Amino acid sequence: MNERPRLKTGIRQLDELLGGGLLPGTLTVVLGAMGIGKTQLGLQFAHQGQSQEQEPGFLFDMTCRGDSQNHQAYAQRLFEWTLREQEVSGQVHAEDVWNRERARFDYIHLFRRSGRRVSIHDLEHEQWAEWKVELANKLHRAIAFMYGNFVHGARRCVIDGIEPVDRASDSFQLHTFDYLYHQILRKEAAWVARDLFREQFRTNADAVADHPYDQNDIACLLLCTSHEVMLDDLLTRSIESGDILSNANTILLMGKTREGSRIGRALAVAKHRGSACDDSIAPFEINESGIALL
Numbered sequence: 001m002n003e004r005p006r007l008k009t010g011i012r013q014l015d016e017l018l019g020g021g022l023l024p025g026t027l028t029v030v031l032g033a034m035g036i037g038k039t040q041l042g043l044q045f046a047h048q049g050q051s052q053e054q055e056p057g058f059l060f061d062m063t064c065r066g067d068s069q070n071h072q073a074y075a076q077r078l079f080e081w082t083l084r085e086q087e088v089s090g091q092v093h094a095e096d097v098w099n100r101e102r103a104r105f106d107y108i109h110l111f112r113r114s115g116r117r118v119s120i121h122d123l124e125h126e127q128w129a130e131w132k133v134e135l136a137n138k139l140h141r142a143i144a145f146m147y148g149n150f151v152h153g154a155r156r157c158v159i160d161g162i163e164p165v166d167r168a169s170d171s172f173q174l175h176t177f178d179y180l181y182h183q184i185l186r187k188e189a190a191w192v193a194r195d196l197f198r199e200q201f202r203t204n205a206d207a208v209a210d211h212p213y214d215q216n217d218i219a220c221l222l223l224c225t226s227h228e229v230m231l232d233d234l235l236t237r238s239i240e241s242g243d244i245l246s247n248a249n250t251i252l253l254m255g256k257t258r259e260g261s262r263i264g265r266a267l268a269v270a271k272h273r274g275s276a277c278d279d280s281i282a283p284f285e286i287n288e289s290g291i292a293l294l
Contacts, residue, residue, distance in 0.1 A: 004023075006020040007048075014291075024218065033228065040291050058145075063111070078288075097148050139179065146184050146185070147184070151213060159180070185215065189215065249274065251272075
């Protein structure tokens, strides 16, 4: 069986550190402090799909505090890429899924309520129940968004906005991600279609068969904010039970460095299962073209 081609990140030097790029069909976690450059990295990876697969990837914004990750502004500045945003309200109509113009979107922001806490233990019982109802109502739209992108050629999923918590198992953002990853991203296309169309699946069965995709071709980049700011602290960070890092195929750490009186930025490949990789600490800068390794 032929090996699936690596997915380029859009950063040549990072691809070299990764032994040629990221592995399709796997999860990559990018962990780093707020403002370190994770979103720029995610956008560069998503946009690179235009060159490699002739379709850019898409962004799934998990931010739930109401603040912006500046995806639209970054995409426009870096690539003159105007992100088409999928609305999260309204009914999902089967005919829209098969129409590329009505199904192929670049961005979705599932939750926009400001002040939202991300730890389960911070919520009262009624608030947790309210959250689960809201999530259930919006997950159908999330399935339609991802499935619609995949059947029209997108093979890169970037999930941004995961906020730090004291315990990974206490984050309802990670609970949501777990559903997205295992019940959409890693599930066979026909079964995702069954979850999407439900009682209308038989009516759409021929169209489903005419729009296949292989979930093993899809790569997911999960961007997580850490409590740690310095790269040295990230490199020595312990992994607890339920930590998303324990299930990732590849882990990229991004943090600040200090040399004398100067603060810099650097990244390291902490894990790249199934592939040789460079264990160097790579300084980088953020310029008008995005992230550039030095």
